[in-house]
Amino acid sequence: MIIMKKSIVIYNSRGGNTKKVAINIAEGLGAEVVSSRKIPDLQEYDLIVLGTWIIAGQLSPGGKKYFTDLENSKVKGKKAVMFISSSAPNDPPKGGNPDDPTIKDAAFEQMENILAEKGLEIAKERLAIKGAFRIFRFGSGAFEKGHPTEEELNEAKDFGASLKKLLK
Ligand SMILES: Cc1cc2nc3c(=O)[nH]c(=O)nc-3n(C[C@H](O)[C@H](O)[C@H](O)COP(=O)(O)O)c2cc1C
Numbered sequence: 001m002i003i004m005k006k007s008i009v010i011y012n013s014r015g016g017n018t019k020k021v022a023i024n025i026a027e028g029l030g031a032e033v034v035s036s037r038k039i040p041d042l043q044e045y046d047l048i049v050l051g052t053w054i055i056a057g058q059l060s061p062g063g064k065k066y067f068t069d070l071e072n073s074k075v076k077g078k079k080a081v082m083f084i085s086s087s088a089p090n091d092p093p094k095g096g097n098p099d100d101p102t103i104k105d106a107a108f109e110q111m112e113n114i115l116a117e118k119g120l121e122i123a124k125e126r127l128a129i130k131g132a133f134r135i136f137r138f139g140s141g142a143f144e145k146g147h148p149t150e151e152e153l154n155e156a157k158d159f160g161a162s163l164k165k166l167l168k
Pocket residue numbers: 012013014015016017018019053054055056057058085086087088089103130131132133134135
């Protein structure tokens with residue numbers, strides 16, 4: 001009997017950008033995709049892809065909460081892959097000093113610190129995609145309109161496909 005390894009993509013999203021990225025990663029990977037509000041029992045998955053958006057240079061509160069709430073006993077030893085969406089992933093968190101870590105790097109570091117405590121084995125593969133900044137939950141955004149673009153969503157799909165190797 002062939003035992004198929006299972007993977008899941010989890011996202012925390014306010015305006016839908018992170019959700020779109022998650023759906024595309026899941027499509028490329030052939031994984032289930034769920035909101036951070038509906039996480040199933042993670043015991044049965046081998047690979048867990050976790051994503052969130054960024055607010056004021058930090059993980060969104062909902063993102064941080066679901067990473068923190070993961071049950072160690074269910075996820076210990078499993079592989080994890082991180083992704084984010086943010087309107088300025090390559091900027092320093094507070095603007096200014098170009099030598100500061102970028103928003104992307106700072107976010108991944110924050111995430112990694114939480115996830116490593118859960119005993120997750122964090123893969124080096126990670127993805128940061130630009131997402132339009134929306135003051136309200138609807139509309140096309142105040143800046144970085146149109147992101148994630150179709151091209152960026154294809155990048156997410158290819159990223160998902162590239163993760164299949166982690167399931168071998
Ligand atoms: C109040 C607020 C603050 C934000 N702060 C930042 C920030 O500091 N840096 C950044 O790159 N993006 C920031 N963003 C942009 C979001 O991270 C980006 O739009 C993201 O794609 C939203 O994802 P979602 O549509 O899944 O909610 C902020 C967005 C909002 C609404």
